[in-house]
Every structure is written in C-alpha cells, then in structure tokens.
Amino acid sequence: MNILLLEDEYPAAERLQRLLGQAAPEAQVLAVRDTVAGALDWLAAHPAPDLIVSDIQLADGLSLEVWEQAVVPSPVIFTTAFDAYAIRAFQANSIAYLLKPVKLAELQAALAKLRQWGELRVRSEELRVDSGDAAELTLNSSLLTLHSIERLLDARRPYKTRFLVRQGEQLLPLPVAEAAWFLSRHETVTLVAADGRRFVLDYTLEQLEGLLDPTQFFRLNRQVIAQLPAVRRLHPHFNGKLLVELHPAAPEEVLVSREKAPALKAWLEG
Structure with a gap:
C-alpha cells in the first residue's frame, strides 16, 4: 500500500x-x-x-x-x-x-x-x-x-471537560470552561486560565486539538489554541494576517496566517 x-x-x-x-x-x-x-x-x-x-x-x-x-x-x-x-x-x-x-x-x-x-x-x-x-x-x-x-x-465523541492541574504540592480539577488559551513554547504547554492563573500541562497542542470541542476552541497558529471568550479583538496585520487580542493578554503577538484567517472569522461568527 x-x-x-x-x-x-x-x-x-x-x-x-x-x-x-x-x-x-x-x-x-x-x-x-x-x-x-x-x-x-x-x-x-x-x-x-x-x-x-x-x-x-x-x-x-x-x-x-x-x-x-x-x-x-x-x-x-x-x-x-x-x-x-x-x-x-x-x-x-x-x-x-x-x-x-x-x-x-x-x-x-x-x-x-x-x-x-x-x-x-x-x-x-x-x-x-x-x-x-x-x-x-x-x-x-x-x-x-x-x-x-x-x-x-x-x-457522539465526548470532549474533555476538565484538567487535573498542579498548584504547588496539590492537584486541582480545573474545568475546561475556565481555560482561556493554551501556549506551546520550548516543548512545554501552558494553560492560561481566564483569571490569569497558569498551569503546565502534560499535553501537546496536537493532543489538545483532539480533546477540546472545536466549536469552543480554535488553533490560532503553531503556538496557541484559544477559547472563544478569550478572543477579544482582531486587528488587520501585514500581508493579510490577523493580530489576535487575547484576554488575559499573551506575552507576545499572536498572529493568524492569511490562509487561516477566513476559518477563524467563520468560527467566531458561529
């Protein structure tokens, strides 16, 4: 084959x-x-x-x-x-x-x-x-x-509803609804909650794509997956790209490629 x-x-x-x-x-x-x-x-x-x-x-x-x-x-x-x-x-x-x-x-x-x-x-x-x-x-x-x-x-495929995250010496169940966005950097994935708390996860973004409801979460680029309420504004950027304003704010610019921009807009419109 x-x-x-x-x-x-x-x-x-x-x-x-x-x-x-x-x-x-x-x-x-x-x-x-x-x-x-x-x-x-x-x-x-x-x-x-x-x-x-x-x-x-x-x-x-x-x-x-x-x-x-x-x-x-x-x-x-x-x-x-x-x-x-x-x-x-x-x-x-x-x-x-x-x-x-x-x-x-x-x-x-x-x-x-x-x-x-x-x-x-x-x-x-x-x-x-x-x-x-x-x-x-x-x-x-x-x-x-x-x-x-x-x-x-x-x-009928179920999506993930919570993560077990570490806070100090404790493990806490965190509802997926409280996640604002996920960032992959240096082979480490961080969950950023809506209230600004950050938790390191033992997942890749590729794995998260399969676990999260695509009606609520979108893969913005190679580094970021965001939940719908976290996307506050879109700004036109150079060469047809979009600059995404997230809340809580991301540590650096979050850009969406020109090719992916129509899919992002369609997702935001629902």
Missing part, C-alpha cells in the same frame, strides 16, 4: 508514520507534504497513491483545496480536530475522519474500511459487465452508509 501523507506539523507526521507502520506493516509512505501547493505538485508528477492521509489544516490553507483543484481518485483518511469540515471531507473520497490525537485502534479501523472499499470496487467492476450502472449504485450506496456511520460516531 503506497501512501501520501499531508501534514504540516513535523511531530504529528512522524507519529502518523509510526502508527501506519504498526497498523499496516506493508504500507509505504511515498512522500510527506505540508502545503496544498506541494500536494498538488506531487500528485501531478506521480501516479495516484493507494491512500492519502491528510490533516485538514496545512501550512498554506485547507487540504480540501487539493480535491477542489484537482481530480484525485485516491481514498483519503483525514486527521484533524475540525468537525466543521466533515461534510466537505466526505466529498473528497474520505473513508474516515479521525480526531487528533489519532489512536492506533481508530487508524486500524479506518484501514479495514479502506480494504472493504477496495473489495467493493472489485465487485463493482465485476458486476458492471453484467448489470451496467447498478453496480456503481451499489458501491456508492455502501460508501454513503460508511460515511453516515462515521459522522454519527464523530457526533
């Missing part, structure tokens, strides 16, 4: 490659690309891979733009925390929509679904000789069922 991996976070890409090696030892990652442009260039120069594993957010925009700009027949597993893009994902040959951090069992289930899809395709081709378009209808109906089940499972 030949795989193209689309992921703009180096640690996440490495982790996914390790998980793929465990879930499908026969799998070979042909290339890793971190931008929409890079993915389109690679696909134009190579035969379609057996599978694409893709994050939704890439360095220069949404990976969904790949399927909007080119005909890509390969099935795809999306790995992200953004439920809002699930419908568009299923229009891009998606067989799974896994929330980060991706678990081995979930990836194995997605690959099992891929094998089922392959078997359906083979049966479709065999039946088409005798029954024309009926086989294609059977295949599409089966895929629609798989997609519907996946969406129902995602909708």
Whole structure:
C-alpha cells in the first residue's frame, strides 16, 4: 500500500508514520507534504497513491483545496480536530475522519474500511459487465452508509471537560470552561486560565486539538489554541494576517496566517 501523507506539523507526521507502520506493516509512505501547493505538485508528477492521509489544516490553507483543484481518485483518511469540515471531507473520497490525537485502534479501523472499499470496487467492476450502472449504485450506496456511520460516531465523541492541574504540592480539577488559551513554547504547554492563573500541562497542542470541542476552541497558529471568550479583538496585520487580542493578554503577538484567517472569522461568527 503506497501512501501520501499531508501534514504540516513535523511531530504529528512522524507519529502518523509510526502508527501506519504498526497498523499496516506493508504500507509505504511515498512522500510527506505540508502545503496544498506541494500536494498538488506531487500528485501531478506521480501516479495516484493507494491512500492519502491528510490533516485538514496545512501550512498554506485547507487540504480540501487539493480535491477542489484537482481530480484525485485516491481514498483519503483525514486527521484533524475540525468537525466543521466533515461534510466537505466526505466529498473528497474520505473513508474516515479521525480526531487528533489519532489512536492506533481508530487508524486500524479506518484501514479495514479502506480494504472493504477496495473489495467493493472489485465487485463493482465485476458486476458492471453484467448489470451496467447498478453496480456503481451499489458501491456508492455502501460508501454513503460508511460515511453516515462515521459522522454519527464523530457526533457522539465526548470532549474533555476538565484538567487535573498542579498548584504547588496539590492537584486541582480545573474545568475546561475556565481555560482561556493554551501556549506551546520550548516543548512545554501552558494553560492560561481566564483569571490569569497558569498551569503546565502534560499535553501537546496536537493532543489538545483532539480533546477540546472545536466549536469552543480554535488553533490560532503553531503556538496557541484559544477559547472563544478569550478572543477579544482582531486587528488587520501585514500581508493579510490577523493580530489576535487575547484576554488575559499573551506575552507576545499572536498572529493568524492569511490562509487561516477566513476559518477563524467563520468560527467566531458561529
């Protein structure tokens, strides 16, 4: 099985490659690309891979733009925390929509679904000789069922409601609602509460993306995830970027890329 991996976070890409090696030892990652442009260039120069594993957010925009700009027949597993893009994902040959951090069992289930899809395709081709378009209808109906089940499972997925944080020698349960924003710096993630208190967490931002409700939390950039009430104002910045004013105030400027700015605005509008 030949795989193209689309992921703009180096640690996440490495982790996914390790998980793929465990879930499908026969799998070979042909290339890793971190931008929409890079993915389109690679696909134009190579035969379609057996599978694409893709994050939704890439360095220069949404990976969904790949399927909007080119005909890509390969099935795809999306790995992200953004439920809002699930419908568009299923229009891009998606067989799974896994929330980060991706678990081995979930990836194995997605690959099992891929094998089922392959078997359906083979049966479709065999039946088409005798029954024309009926086989294609059977295949599409089966895929629609798989997609519907996946969406129902995602909708029921629980999000984290509290963190166990350390305060001096004590451990305190802190409701997620009290978190204003999370900052990753020097491989350490700090939770900044709405009242200004700070707590070091044993999570990466990638893990937090999969644990937090995406309707309430947004990944502003590589360093910051913010909860909705913490975003006070947006200021236009150089080259189409946005400067985000947070409360409590961040120690340095929090910038959102031009490519991510529309998604941030849409999230704020609800």
